[in-house]
């Protein structure tokens with residue numbers, strides 16, 4: 231039985247904000263392993279991916295290469311179709327039912343959780359742990375989560391105040407498209423990969 235983190239997202243591309251919360255999650259939740267799980271199609275951002283599945287996966291592998299506790303899973307890419315977190319968690323539990331699962335997310339994900347498929351089943355399969363993002367300094371109220379009160383209270387109790395990095399993948403893509411320096415927000419090997427493959431140039 232292990233303490234396993236699952237970090238879902240588009241990772242288009244993976245940036246320093248993702249890596250910072252992943253490191254915090256491993257340390258604070260005492261995770262044995264944290265799996266980055268790139269979505270094939272994000273249910274709430276359909277059609278929005280810019281880099282291919284292979285490129286997003288390759289960038290994740292580069293960004294996580296030096297961290298023993300980080301792993302990259304292509305399970306949602308292989309499953310195909312829209313990537314519903316509940317299906318990923320169910321599958322994990324089928325294969326390793328004794329693991330304690332922690333889903334790692336940013337505040338925007340917590341605030342939209344009620345629109346995800348089967349949010350209550352998600353919260354029964356894992357502990358949904360939220361990291362603040364810049365611009366989300368105010369703690370939401372239980373009503374803001376649009377979920378049953380006891381679930382909302384448990385989710386709010388699992389918000390972690392960690393050092394926040396003001397970066398998003400959209401900002402990084404925009405900088406790259408404009409030819410601006412994105413080095414402060416990217417792992418150096420990821421930046422080299424993006425340049426070599428000429429990604430995000432519009």
Ligand code: ATP
Pocket residue numbers: 238239240241242247248251334335336337338339361362363364394395396397398399400401
């Ligand atoms: P985009 O700008 O394209 O919407 P993103 O930067 O939000 O992308 P995602 O891959 O969609 O990146 O995010 C995956 C998860 O990481 C989400 O739960 C998101 O809230 C969280 N996250 C991303 N950036 C940060 C950050 N700077 N601080 C805290 N959480 C973050």
